[in-house]
Amino acid sequence: MRQNVRDLESFYASRLGLAATNMVLRRLSTVWPDLKGRDILGYGYCYPFLTPYMDRSKRVVLAMPGAMGGIAQRSSRGVMTCLTETTALPFEDAQFDNILVAHGVEEAVMLPEFLRELWRVTRPEGKIIVIAANRSGLWARSERSPFGAGRPFSRKQLRLTLKDAGFIPTIWSGALYIPPARFMTGKTVLNVTESFGETVWPGFSGLVLVEAIKRLYAEPSGIQKEGIKRPIFSPKPMGSASRQ
DSSP, X not given: OOOOHHHHHHHHTXXXXXXXXXXXXXXXXXXXXXXXXXXXXXXXXXXXXXXXXXXXXXXXXXXXXXXXXXXXXXXXXXXXXXXXXXXXXXXXXXXXXXXXXXXXXXXXXXHHHHHHHHHHHEEEEEEEXXXXXXXXXXXXXXXXXXXXXXXXXOHHHHHHHHHHXXXXXXXXXXXXXXXXXXXXXXXXHHHHHHHHHHHHOGGGOSEEEEEEEEOTTOOOTTSOOOOOOOOOOOSSOHHHHHHO
């Protein structure tokens, strides 16, 4: 069962949630510094992470799994939230330049099919970032945060999963090296711990962020390809048969 959107909203309003938001944005802004004029899709619970991009982007759509529930977030164009089926996104092919997934893969029942749907709605050369709980981190073991729900991923697992769906992984990053404790959420402690963790313990972050790109020559592994047929040659040269 997926987490409820109200519980996620409550977490991100807390000190731990604000710390998680700030540390994710610290890494996200490095990978995606500016998305001016881009069509963006956020799947799962992405509102805290996409807020800085909303003023300059062309369009932001927040898609939430039906089992999670939704909150009617608004932009200058109106409500930008919709409820969706995981394996049947209500968008045409190649609609989005950038896709962010947060709280979307850990509890996905049909993960390969879901990622192929994301591949379908991504434009050629479009980019996707998946944020997931790190199986080696402390946050995946804690019940104080929503990152302790569902199955966590290692960097390698997440990269291979995206690759199997037809994406080409390009960048890996980590975030949240602090323990999931309120007393560790001060600004100074956060910055020092994050810098130390990125340098000394890069594999033990609380979260894993993997960026991948959609290339037209990379197709999802589930697509069947027709083999090239070889020509059938006569057992004897045609010229020899005619002379006989």
